[in-house]
Amino acid sequence: IFMINHSLRQTKKIIKIVSINLILIVVILSLVEGLSSILLMFYRISKIPQNPAHLYTQYDELLGWEHIPNVNLSNMYGEGIYFRTNSQSFRNNEDFTINIPPNKVRIICSGDSFTMGLGVSNNQTWCQLLTSINQRLQTINMGQGGYGVDQVYLWYKRDGIRFEHNIQIFAFITDDFVRMQRAKFFGYGKPLLFLENGELVNHNFPVPRGAFLFPKIREGSRYIQELRFLGLWQTLFPRKLETDNQYVAQTPAIAMKIFEELAEINREKNSKLVVVYLPIRSDYYGNESDFWRQYLQVELEKRNIIYLDLIAEFRKIIPNEKVETVFLEGDGHYSVFGNEFIANLLYEKLLSLPEIAVILQ
Numbered sequence: 001i002f003m004i005n006h007s008l009r010q011t012k013k014i015i016k017i018v019s020i021n022l023i024l025i026v027v028i029l030s031l032v033e034g035l036s037s038i039l040l041m042f043y044r045i046s047k048i049p050q051n052p053a054h055l056y057t058q059y060d061e062l063l064g065w066e067h068i069p070n071v072n073l074s075n076m077y078g079e080g081i082y083f084r085t086n087s088q089s090f091r092n093n094e095d096f097t098i099n100i101p102p103n104k105v106r107i108i109c110s111g112d113s114f115t116m117g118l119g120v121s122n123n124q125t126w127c128q129l130l131t132s133i134n135q136r137l138q139t140i141n142m143g144q145g146g147y148g149v150d151q152v153y154l155w156y157k158r159d160g161i162r163f164e165h166n167i168q169i170f171a172f173i174t175d176d177f178v179r180m181q182r183a184k185f186f187g188y189g190k191p192l193l194f195l196e197n198g199e200l201v202n203h204n205f206p207v208p209r210g211a212f213l214f215p216k217i218r219e220g221s222r223y224i225q226e227l228r229f230l231g232l233w234q235t236l237f238p239r240k241l242e243t244d245n246q247y248v249a250q251t252p253a254i255a256m257k258i259f260e261e262l263a264e265i266n267r268e269k270n271s272k273l274v275v276v277y278l279p280i281r282s283d284y285y286g287n288e289s290d291f292w293r294q295y296l297q298v299e300l301e302k303r304n305i306i307y308l309d310l311i312a313e314f315r316k317i318i319p320n321e322k323v324e325t326v327f328l329e330g331d332g333h334y335s336v337f338g339n340e341f342i343a344n345l346l347y348e349k350l351l352s353l354p355e356i357a358v359i360l361q
Contacts, residue, residue, distance in 0.1 A: 061206035064190035091141040104138045111171035115143030118333045129343035148179025153258045171276040174289040279314035
């Protein structure tokens, strides 16, 4: 009996030692696995190329980001395809006086990257090409990459309104309305407008600057999301959606309030607001833009705000086999030909409006 008890004690002791060792091995392997994942994450992040936009944009507490003034990148989009900003942070080769020069008609082009002219040189953007069609024109390019309708509006109110002008072209694509519904754009903070008692209120001011302080971390966020611990944490403690549905539901009303305010500002400045719906590649084939096109047509007409929808003409004029020539490969912004097409089409449409034609001519 003594021998049996002694044997049992020895067996239990061995099992205990083996169990402890197994637990230690599992813990060590887990730590090694976790540490390896973290090291691999930082290695991947370190290899991420810098976002090209960081070469010409900087943090802004109101807008999220803005152009760096006096940038001159001679090969920004390829050999000889340059990007330049003036001292006023506009994508122009020269600075502008507050007053309109004699015998000139000044147009402010407000918009996103399709107005800014991502992928082409300063003199190849549709905004600048308007001056080639009519040499009396002087155009200020207030296009900014990634902007939503809200940011375009806020930038004009802060930095554009002080310049006298005859016409403001407010151009956008469908996605610019979607951007209004979020407090971030690809991880970068941005303003978030809301209607309270009929007035526009910014719910995200000042915009957090974290993405600009640690751009590599922001760019590598997809690798951070791959960490198993983070996945477990998000499963156990799911976070609330970044933006509440109230912002989505209010987007049409917010957009219309923006256009109402811009129309009033332009009236006070003896200028004309022209709201322009720009086409993108998917507009040729799909109907994603139908809601906004129809909504703006009805609501802007009620308010006597000039509205030009270029999508219908884009579909009518450009044959199917020529669609790809309008856009650059990859991100789908306007090619040199695409910018020329938009400039010519837009100018033709402007001339068809008596109240605009009298200014241009």
